[in-house]
Amino acid sequence: MNLENLFLKRQSTREYGAKPVSDKDLLEICRLAKLAPSAINSQPYRLYAVNGAKAKEFAKNVQLMGSNKWASDCPAFIVIEQGKPPILERLGQKITKTEFVPIDIGILAAYITLAAENMGIQTCILGMRDEKGIAEFLGLATETKFPLVIAVGYAAEGYPVREKTRKPFADTVKLIK
Ligand SMILES: Cc1cc2nc3c(=O)[nH]c(=O)nc-3n(C[C@H](O)[C@H](O)[C@H](O)COP(=O)(O)O)c2cc1C
Numbered sequence: 391m392n393l394e395n396l397f398l399k400r401q402s403t404r405e406y407g408a409k410p411v412s413d414k415d416l417l418e419i420c421r422l423a424k425l426a427p428s429a430i431n432s433q434p435y436r437l438y439a440v441n442g443a444k445a446k447e448f449a450k451n452v453q454l455m456g457s458n459k460w461a462s463d464c465p466a467f468i469v470i471e472q473g474k475p476p477i478l479e480r481l482g483q484k485i486t487k488t489e490f491v492p493i494d495i496g497i498l499a500a501y502i503t504l505a506a507e508n509m510g511i512q513t514c515i516l517g518m519r520d521e522k523g524i525a526e527f528l529g530l531a532t533e534t535k536f537p538l539v540i541a542v543g544y545a546a547e548g549y550p551v552r553e554k555t556r557k558p559f560a561d562t563v564k565l566i567k
Pocket of ligand 1: 400401402403404457458514515516517518519554
């Protein structure tokens with residue numbers, strides 16, 4: 391798909407149809423997303439592709455305080471586990487006073503959503519999640535960080551592609567020459 395069309399078509403989808411996502415496609419999205427850049431190529435994350443009956447069980451972990459009710463009908467999720475940056479990156483973070491790991495994870499999330507949309511599969515990035523619940527679900531230590539979860543599935547029939555609402559170009563972009 392043409393890149394601009396892909397950017398326009400990718401949207402936060404909050405109503406999914408019954409069609410399941412195959413394990414193969416879910417893993418292919420992860421494979422493509424792993425091509426994302428990261429600070430010193432540290433790739434400080436791990437992905438968990440949750441599908442089928444397990445996804446139904448998982449949904450409650452992205453419904454913190456009554457949010458994301460629609461996620462109950464979402465057929466799959468990709469969970470991003472935050473890893474520890476290597477020593478060189480920690481040094482860079484200290485010098486620049488910048489946390490690169492969340493930036494890396496944001497870029498990864500963007501790659502996931504665009505890779506999926508290019509395969510005709512819709513997504514929604516989810517920040518409203520219960521990290522303790524996710525850790526328990528995955529059998530990992532309680533303090534493990536899961537900064538983002540991505541809902542993955544096929545949009546319900548007739549779900550409209552919304553027009554993008556973005557701040558005016560002139561307010562956000564300045565050409566310096
Ligand atoms: C870090 C982050 C967290 C988000 N968390 C949620 C969420 O918990 N639930 C939800 O429905 N949308 C969530 N969104 C989706 C945004 O609301 C959405 O990207 C934004 O409104 C722009 O709309 P679009 O994605 O359709 O272009 C999140 C997006 C980002 C980048």
